[in-house]
Amino acid sequence: MSDPTDPDDRLAALEARLAAKRAPQKVKDHAEEHYSQAQLAWRMVIELVAGLAIGFGIGYGLDYLLGTQPFMMVLFIFFGLAAGVLTMVRSAKEVQTKQEAAQAARDEGDESGD
Template sequence: MNDDRREGGGGEVPPGHSDQDDLAGRKARLEQTLAKVKGVRDKQRAPERTDFGTNYSKAFRLASEFTGGVLVGAVLGWGFDQLLGTSPIGLVVFLLLGFAAGVMAMVRTGRSGD
């Protein structure tokens, strides 16, 4: 029997088979594996396709969050003014709070990248 062992394989080298043939085969398999991995990574790194529809929906979402905050603040302020009889103060205070809440919602949405 042949006592020469292949590195990593642990098996015997068949007669007429050289180490060069084995290295060439291992090199070819390695290159194929690397090409597959690079292909997968390139697909993962590809930037998202942005078109008019997605940008328009993001802008609409930001505008509606801001508008909703201001409107809710105005309605709450008007409601408190009606209940407590403090005519413009509640409206102004809650309108400003609604404005701040709308801006914070826009910033939060802009940071998350949704």
């Protein structure tokens, strides 16, 4: 048998204990985080442009039908802008809620690990 004070055995035992205590951590790549932020930005831009386009389409169609050139188009462009901004704000709140939940989970994990 080996001596329990043997440095190699002690080092191996220490590494085994550390590995057992250490929780597997998912390492998030910086590029992955960058792409998720870019996807969020594109999502918000598309929501804003879609609101404007839908407002323009409805306004132009009503102007064509009612003969009120460009009154309805201008009015519905502003409605579309407001709808796009509201949708962007909802998306931002959704992302913020997810980030707060993830932070709370990380904080809880840190507290339970101590």
